[in-house]
Amino acid sequence: MKIQFAKHEMPTAGALAVAVADERKLAASATLADRLSKGAVGRALAVSRFKGRVDELLQILAPGELKLDRVLLYGVGAPATLDPLVAEAIGGRLVAHANGVGETSLSIAIDPISGSKVGAAEFAARVAQGARLRSYRFDKYRTKEKPEQKPSVKKLTIMVEDPAAAKRAYEPLERLADGIVFTRDLVAEPANVIYPESLAAAAKQLARLGVEVEVLGEAQMKKLGMGALLGVGQGSERDSRLVVMQWNGLPASRKKPPVAFIGKGVTFDTGGISIKPAAGMEEMKWDMGGAGAVIGAMKALAGRKAKANVVGVVGLVENMPSGTAQRPGDVVRSMSGQTIEVINTDAEGRLVLADALWYTQQRFKPQLMIDLATLTGAIMVALGQVQAGLFSNNDQLAERLLGVGRAEGELLWRMPLGDAYDKLINSDIADVKNVGGRYGGSITAAQFLQRFVNNTPWAHLDIAGMAWSDKDAPTVPKGATGYGIRILNRLVAQHYEER
Ligand code: BES
Ligand code: MN
Ligand code: ZN
Numbered sequence: 001m002k003i004q005f006a007k008h009e010m011p012t013a014g015a016l017a018v019a020v021a022d023e024r025k026l027a028a029s030a031t032l033a034d035r036l037s038k039g040a041v042g043r044a045l046a047v048s049r050f051k052g053r054v055d056e057l058l059q060i061l062a063p064g065e066l067k068l069d070r071v072l073l074y075g076v077g078a079p080a081t082l083d084p085l086v087a088e089a090i091g092g093r094l095v096a097h098a099n100g101v102g103e104t105s106l107s108i109a110i111d112p113i114s115g116s117k118v119g120a121a122e123f124a125a126r127v128a129q130g131a132r133l134r135s136y137r138f139d140k141y142r143t144k145e146k147p148e149q150k151p152s153v154k155k156l157t158i159m160v161e162d163p164a165a166a167k168r169a170y171e172p173l174e175r176l177a178d179g180i181v182f183t184r185d186l187v188a189e190p191a192n193v194i195y196p197e198s199l200a201a202a203a204k205q206l207a208r209l210g211v212e213v214e215v216l217g218e219a220q221m222k223k224l225g226m227g228a229l230l231g232v233g234q235g236s237e238r239d240s241r242l243v244v245m246q247w248n249g250l251p252a253s254r255k256k257p258p259v260a261f262i263g264k265g266v267t268f269d270t271g272g273i274s275i276k277p278a279a280g281m282e283e284m285k286w287d288m289g290g291a292g293a294v295i296g297a298m299k300a301l302a303g304r305k306a307k308a309n310v311v312g313v314v315g316l317v318e319n320m321p322s323g324t325a326q327r328p329g330d331v332v333r334s335m336s337g338q339t340i341e342v343i344n345t346d347a348e349g350r351l352v353l354a355d356a357l358w359y360t361q362q363r364f365k366p367q368l369m370i371d372l373a374t375l376t377g378a379i380m381v382a383l384g385q386v387q388a389g390l391f392s393n394n395d396q397l398a399e400r401l402l403g404v405g406r407a408e409g410e411l412l413w414r415m416p417l418g419d420a421y422d423k424l425i426n427s428d429i430a431d432v433k434n435v436g437g438r439y440g441g442s443i444t445a446a447q448f449l450q451r452f453v454n455n456t457p458w459a460h461l462d463i464a465g466m467a468w469s470d471k472d473a474p475t476v477p478k479g480a481t482g483y484g485i486r487i488l489n490r491l492v493a494q495h496y497e498e499r
Pocket of ligand 1: 269271287344346347348349374375376377378435436441464465
């Protein structure tokens with residue numbers, strides 16, 4: 001689908017979408033469409049239940065004298081509630097509708113909505129962004145789809161008073177979406193295609209954007225003492241990797257400790273010797289969703305040349321049962337020097353992150369660290385598939401994350417940390433054990449991670465419920481979501497970027 005911005009002009013083919021605010025208040029383009037269609041719009045409105053609420057859409061087929069397939073009325077709701085995310089949702093819904101009805105060309109008219117929180121240019125850019133994000137599809141393995149089963153929209157035109165301004169507003173959003181779709185592809189790929197080495201190779205592609213990418217192999221990690229990460233990978237035929245990505249967006253003279261993002265990249269999680277039940281195990285191909293988000297965020301930041309120094313570190317392993325796999329009860333030595341009793345080989349993500357966090361902290365002395373991980377089923381029990389769990393040792397960082405999450409529509413809910421939870425992971429044989437017991441599973445997992453964080457401000461996002469979705473949302477089609485990239489991108493833009 002090609003997206004373009006243009007001045008207002010009545011299209012002579014395809015679909016035209018025009019806005020209607022709450023209580024059926026027609027925007028300028030809707031009024032014009034009504035006049036040129038000799039009242040077809042008004043009559044359709046009168047016989048429908050369409051009120052102009054924000055999730056409503058009304059299709060008018062072959063409207064009067066207009067040479068259009070259809071006019072789509074899209075609700076914008078109460079003007080005061082029209083914000084950037086609502087605008088994205090509108091774009092997403094319109095393009096999904098047009099794809100569903102076989103339309104090939106969609107023109108969306110953007111009028112200034114007085115009393116709204118977005119100007120016309122920003123509104124237009126966000127509509128384009130929503131349309132792009134919703135149009136994402138992972139269909140490379142479908143060889144037998146008929147044309148009518150495929151999305152039909154080839155051309156999307158956003159009509160707005162100042163197309164140049166809209167295009168300028170769209171530019172950074174487009175780079176963000178590049179990161180999101182890159183990640184969605186990586187997460188959607190099956191584990192016979194994406195494994196530590198191939199995921200590292202995908203991350204290497206960011207070098208084209210000016211990201212410095214290093215890939216550490218098992219020998220190097222062994223030398224560094226990463227026994228926790230390596231223990232997880234030792235049952236797999238696939239070698240483990242640690243990928244370090246550096247985006248230095250600040251001039252070399254401005255030496256500033258970087259912001260660091262760390263991702264769990266378990267390319268497939270069978271559970272290891274503590275093997276998972278068969279039902280649903282295929283989902284564990286997306287157990288690298290945290291690493292995917294970090295890679296996508298680096299792509300977005302580099303793509304838009306963010307004025308900040310950011311490092312991304314992802315620990316890539318495959319968790320398999322085999323004759324060489326680690327056993328429950330094994331004790332491993334982490335890079336930090338702390339020994340870990342592996343009670344359950346299925347609590348592997350925290351083992352990978354223990355070494356990735358320590359390495360990042362030692363090498364980069366970052367001003368803050370944020371890890372993203374599909375870490376626990378327990379966070380899904382607590383929060384469902386609506387928001388991710390946020391754990392942090394730093395209130396300012398936590399507040400910032402909550403704020404950017406809200407602004408990006410990627411919700412976070414802060415969860416507790418504390419000594420009473422920390423005690424639960426004391427081991428009888430080693431410094432720490434990798435599971436806490438029956439209750440508070442997402443919290444004891446976070447406590448485990450915190451044992452590998454010194455005084456660095458740190459946050460952990462447990463995204464187990466968010467990396468994959470089984471239903472369409474306005475800007476996120478079902479499947480891999482790319483959750484977390486928007487949070488990281490805005491966090492940098494709003495709080496750590498120099499202007
Ligand atoms: N990758 C899983 C967590 C997960 C579960 C993510 C379901 C997405 C959907 C993680 O490695 C895991 O297996 N966690 C265990 C921990 C337990 C053994 C303490 C869990 O949550 O059951
Ligand atoms: Mn597991
Ligand atoms: Zn896992």
